Amino acid sequence: MTSMEAESVSTIVCTSKQTRFNIGTPNYRELDIEGLNIIVKSGSKSGAKGKAKAKSEGIEILSNAKLRLKAGQRYALIGRNGTGKSTLLKAVAEKLIPGIPEETRITILQQTDVGDVNADKGPVPAPSEGEDPAVLEEVIESATAKQEVQNEIDILSEGVDGGDPFGALRAFRKVHHGRLQKELFLKDKDARLRSGARGMQARKALITIEKKVAEFQSEYEQKDEDISPETVAKETSEAANMLADLQLQVEPSKLAETDSEAKKILTGLGFTESRMAQRVSSLSGGWKMRTALAAALLQDTDILILDEPTNFLDLLGIIWLQRHLTALAESSDPPTLILVSHDRDFISLCTDLLIIKDKDLAYFHGDLPTYEASRAEKKAYLTKMKEAQDKQKEHIQQTIQRNMREGKAKDDQNKIRQAKSRQKKLDDRWGVEVNAKGGRFKLNRDLVGHHLTARAEIDIPQDERPVSFTLPDPPELRFPGALISVEKVSFRYAGTAKTPAVLKDIDISVSMGDRIGILGLNGSGKSxxxxxxxxxxxxxSGTVTRHPRLKLGYYAQHAVEALQNRGRADPQMTALSLLSAQESDDGLDEGEIRSLLGSLGLPGRLASDVPVCRLSGGQLVRLELARILRRRPQCLVLDEATTHLDYETVAALREALRGWEGAVVVVSHDRWFVRGVVEGVVGDGGEEREEDDRGGGGDIRRRLVCRLRAGAMSVLEGGLLVLYFYCHPG
Structure with missing residues (x-):
């Protein structure tokens, strides 16, 4: 066993089983790790005693799990919020897990940290004044370490081309010294990661490099007069050879190829030429995340980890990324992909599912709908088998009891022996009738071990407690009419009359029961x-009128960030205290507020004891929904409400909104979510739709998918399918 502790506020402790056999050259695009345990501990440091008590003191994420990734496969990591997906990804990316070779190139995009693009390089430090790169420069540098290579070239060029006879030697030694320091850091980390035979080998390698660094240090500090002419000639030649090798890495043809690929990726993610030339520091958070995503996609890597990469992309960007990752997988030597996303349509590009559940990892070759159907089919089969066996067992038990009574009454020893034999079979050989391969179960073959006398019981997989949302019914309006009516509306920001209009002649109305989806690229005027x-x-210009008794619920795109800021400003504030302090005319008491929070997934002590600043992104979404639903609105306007939710919670919200009586206006790039809420599609197929399509007043629901482009709005008669082919007519 080996372990590694990350020195931070939260410490990740990883242990795994290590083979002592020489397995040859590893495939760096594969992982095969058994006995994986991951525990998250609070506090920055812990000694041996702390390690021994880690399991009891920390939060256990994985226990004796198997982490197996095949080279070139595309894995969708799925699991509910709070199961440890981000912790697992961080442990893999930072190579905290024993068994991940140090030479493995791992690139990670984390949605919570724009700066942490490459796990090997670490977060990119904030640029000092005058060093703020343009977007294109930042992407190329992050992906290729061009600046690091160029720095070595500059050092060597100055030494080789200068007039000092010792210049080339000094430059060569300076570059070599820097490389040795980097190697020392990696060997030290490797030695701390391992124990046992491999740990001894790693510590020997560390001692060797430490000696090499110490020996070279004396050379590095050697005075000119102590250096022999032969050494000067030898190292001057080595400096020239090193310079030539480095210059090959930055030759114009290679740089042009990298530059072209970077521009292609940035264009696919929505960057224009002018935005590529902008300074990174001037970008918003969403565009910085796109920059980090572009850098991750440009890198040559063995394992590519993308955590919610679609959060800041519009629909066209999502479709481009989906196609790009699919094309990457079809290349000659594709990286292994681990993808986390709540967008069910997007993760359909994955070949396999990696499921984190009950502190274990499970695998499924296929997509999410097939996995769910397979689980449902297996559960139905096992349930039917168990019901039949229970019925048969009850019949045999009654027969045994009858034979025992008759045997004792008539002193019939044969009947008594027969009854006891049947009872023994019932006790020792009752259970699963098929083996793991689906064939007939044989006790001597399929139940290994002389100490085992009984077959395993039929184990019906228990479903997790389903995620559900209960939306309060909207109050009735005293008189009919549209909830919101927009007529001939145009909008332009303050300025001259020549300022381009953001919106042009918009006409739309929203009535009870309506389902309206608003789609469009970033900058098209949705917000x-x-x-x-x-x-x-x-x-x-134009008019926007609202029903005089309308209660509106608005979920803003940055609602989670706003709640996080409020939580930081008031560390004692809880979900319950926030809603209790909210001014409202609903007259809800504490019990009714608790009931509302519980119906949205924030029950009991989670609502009253856990500060808002400690709630996860998904829990903050629930809290914001509780804030807007407290007033019992007739119309919900949801702007990217699914961003921080896991796929099961997105499915629950989709289901709740489908049957809600009020009106719903949705802005979302999640195609599966929009198809369900707006178009009434049931399931994943896209063809089956709701049979009962009546709204709050008994009228047929009006379902519209509206597309904004350059400020003008049109209704897509064919829904999302038409938009997809418009984006990609080929």
């Missing part, structure tokens, strides 16, 4: 239209 609907902006 502006939403602000007009919820009365956060006024039109430049």
């Amino acid at each position: 502006t239209l939403i602000k007009l609907l919820v009365d956060e902006a006024r039109p430049s």
Whole structure:
């Protein structure tokens, strides 16, 4: 066993089984690790005693799990919020897990840290004044370490081309010294990761490099007069050879190829030429995340980890990324991909599922709908088998009891022996009738071990407690009419009359029961239209009218960030205290507020004792929904409400909104979510739709998929399918 502790506020302790056999040259795009345990401990340091008590003091993420990744496969990592997906990804990326070779190139995009693009290099430090790179420069540098190579070239060029006879030697030794320091760091980390035979080998390698560094240090500090002419000639030649090798890495043809590929990726992610030339520090958080995603995609890597890469992409960007990753997988030597996403359509590009559940890892070759159907089919089969066996067992038990009574009454020893024999069979050989391969179960073959006398019971897999949302029914309006009516609306930001209009002649109405989806690329005017609907902006021309008794619930795109800021400002604030302090005319008491929070997945002490600043992203989404649902609105306007949710919670929200009586306006790039809420599609197929399609007043629901482009809005009669082929007509 070996372990590694990450020195941070939360310490990740990883242990795994290590083979003592020489397995030859590893495939760096594969992982095969058994007995994996991951525990997250609070506190920065712990000694041996702390290690011994780690399991009891920390949060156990994985226990005796198997982490097996095949080269070139695409894995969708799925699991509920809080099961440890991000912790597992961090442990893999930072090579905290014993068994991951140090030479493995691992690239990670984490949605919570834009700076942490490459696990090997670590977070990119904030640029000092005058060193703030443009987007294109940042992507190329992050992916190729061009600046590091160029620095070595500059050092060697200055030494070789200078007039000092010792210049080339000094430059060569300076570059060699830097490389030795980097190697020392890696060997030290490897030695701390391992124990046993491999640990001894790693410590020997560390001692060797430490001696080499110490010996070279004396050479590095050697005075010119102590260096022989032969040494000067030898190392001057070596400096020239090293310089030539480095210059090959930055030759114009290779740089041009890298530059072209970087521009292609940035364009696919929505960057224009002008935005590529912008300084990274001037970008918003969403565009910085796209920059980090572009850098991750450009790198040559063995394992590529993408954690929610679609969060800041529009629909066209999501479709491009989906196609790019699929094309990457079809290349001659593709990296192994681990993908986390709540977008069920997007993860359909994956070949396998990696499921984290009950502190274990399970695998399934296929997509998510097939996995869910397979689980349901297996459960139904085992349930039917167990019901039949229980019925048969009850019949045999009754027969045994009858034979025992008759045998004792008539002193019939044969009947008594027969009854006892049947009872022994019932006790020792009752259970599963098929083996793991689906054939007939044989006791001497399929139940190994003389100490085992009984077959295993039929184990019906228990479903997790389903995620569910209960949305309060909207109050009735006293008189009919549209909830929101937008007529001939245009909008332009303050400026001259020549300022281009963000929205042009928009006409749309929202009535009870309506389901309206608003789609469009970033910058097409979606956010502006939403602000007009919820009365956060006024039109430049045209009118926006609302029903006088309308109660509106608005989920803003940055609602989670706003709650996080409030939580940091008031560390004692809980979900319950936040809602209790909220001004509202609903008259809800504490019990009713607790009931509302519980219906949305924030029950009991989670609502009353856990501070808002410690809630996860998914829990903050639930809290924001509770805030807007407390008033029992007739209309919900949801702007990217699924961003921080796991796929099961997205499915629960989709189901709850489908049957809700009020009106729903959705802005989302999650195609599966929009198809379910707006178009009424049931399941994943895209063809089956709701049979009962009546809204709050008994009228047929109006379902519209609206597309914004350059400020103009049109209705897509064919829904999302039409938009998909418009984006990619080929």
